[in-house]
Amino acid sequence: MSLLEVNGLTKSYQPGNPILKDVSFSVEAGEFIAVIGPSGAGKSTMLRCLNRMVDIGEGQVLFDGRDVGAQNKKGLRDVRKNIGMVFQHYNLVPRLTVIENVLHGRFGYKSTLQGVLGRFTEEEKRKAFDLLGKLGIAEHAYKRCDQLSGGQQQRVGICRALIQDPKIILCDEPIASLDPNSSRIIMDHLKTISIEFGITCIVNLHQVDVAKDYANRIIGLRKGEVVFDGPSPLLSQRFTDEIYGMKTAVEMRELITV
Amino acid sequence: MQQITQQPSVTRHTRSGKINIRSGNRVSLVLRATLWTLGALTVLAFFFFDYTGFRPLQAIPETLYNLKAMFLEPKLSHFGWGEAAMQVAITLGLGALATVFGAAFAFFLALGAAENLSVPWLSKSIRIVVAFVRAVPTVLWVLIFAIAAGLGSEAAVLGMLFHSVAYLVKAFSEAFEEVDPKILEALRSTGAGWWQTVVHGVLPSTFTYLLSWTFLRFEINFSVAVAMGAAAGAGGIGFELFMASGFYFDLREVGVITYMILAIAIVLEVLSTRLKSRVYSAS
Structure with a gap:
């Protein structure tokens, strides 16, 4: 049985204007998948349907054998604690320290009272520092998050996802707000994570070349439909053009220069 | 000049024929009418006060004396x-x-x-x-x-x-x-x-x-x-x-x-x- 299975997922925010149309795919444990597509293709919505951050419209999302759409509040929390999430804008609490933000990843495992009081075990704290060390930002552990650079904040975001002990990590445009060098560091870390810890990664990207460099498998979305799903080496220029709905690069350049 | 006369529907003119630069909607009209009315009522109100027992020449020095006692000679x-x-x-x-x-x-x-x-x-x-x-x-x-x-x-x-x-x-x-x-x-x-x-x-x-x-x-x-x-x-x-x-x-x-x-x-x-x-x- 695959780790994640999406069957006929259709989602619309306004009736009659679906943003996802009959999306189906399945994900095996350990895969590193890039989801590419132009802005507005439904990448973010699709990713958020997987852990029900937005409500699933029609269709079914099965995570680890559980129907995500049918979970009650408690079941949903249980699903979410097994799914880490990394965001374009890092989404950290800026006024709290790095280590506090990382430990937020443990809330899914806590009772309400433990969580509210912020009781974390020594084990959890040690693990948080380990992860920060692994991502090379342990020396910033006691700094406030808003004092860190974008690349460093994104690494905090990754630590927060990792401390959940997730089976899968969803990354929504993790490098879209970063410079090329920080982007490379973040992508390298994600790749290492997927290999070293065997955690499945689904990464939304708009850079096709980055997707081809890092992912084993690419899913191309266009206007809410899957137009490509296969191993990254098979993503040819023809498919890229289809996904982005544009002419070849040469023609494009001509259009811009003229 | 040619261009302006070609677009009479875009530019608005005041009654004297000059080009208007305010949008001139109903809100500003109501606002102006309200201010004028309130101003007129305020002036009018002074004519209807009861002025009996009001002697400004006596009232002003007495008030000043009270204020002096209050703020310049405070004492418990x-x-x-x-x-x-x-x-x-x-x-x-x-x-x-x-x-x-x-x-x-x-x-x-x-x-x-x-x-x-x-x-x-x-x-x-x-x-x-x-x-x-x-x-x-x-x-x-x-x-x-x-x-x-x-x-x-x-x-x-x-x-x-x-x-x-x-x-x-x-x-x-x-x-x-x-x-x-x-x-x-x-x-x-x-x-x-x-x-x-x-x-x-x-x-x-x-x-x-x-x-x-x-x-x-x-x-x-x-x-x-x-x-x-x-x-x-x-x-x-x-x-x-x-x-x-x-x-x-x-x-x-x-x-x-x-x-x-x-x-x-x-x-x-x-x-x-x-x-x-x-x-x-x-x-």
């Missing part, structure tokens, strides 16, 4: 400085009591009233109730509670508390709604529950706002407590002010009390500025 005569300090402390206490309890109640109600943390029916109903409570002045609430608790400090604190809660719920819930939705999304995606999201996401992001709103309310409650001392017999420096002015006609004592209230107001202002810069610099 019915109670000593220790007693005065005690009464100020009582007034501060009334204000603090209403503020602290008010802030505590308001925090929880504001969580229910904030649209991003609550469900629409709950947030709407809290808002409606709170708007109603806020629309009624604090003094009226005190008098309403006086029916149950009798005139005195209990009624004053209850009434002030009521109004403080309503005021702070609005301020707090607006602060909560300003919290970056991305933070809430991230916390929810880790499987955090509602209380955990509130305590570790919403609270750290809004703490300074909550603090400065609460302190602002304390300043307001202090001055309301002075008024309540006079109007509702709540005690404190307000009551002494009432006695000095209304019973003993002791203008010099009124002067001392006014200066004391002013001093407290300045101290509170300085404290709040200090507190704010301290909290903000730490953040």
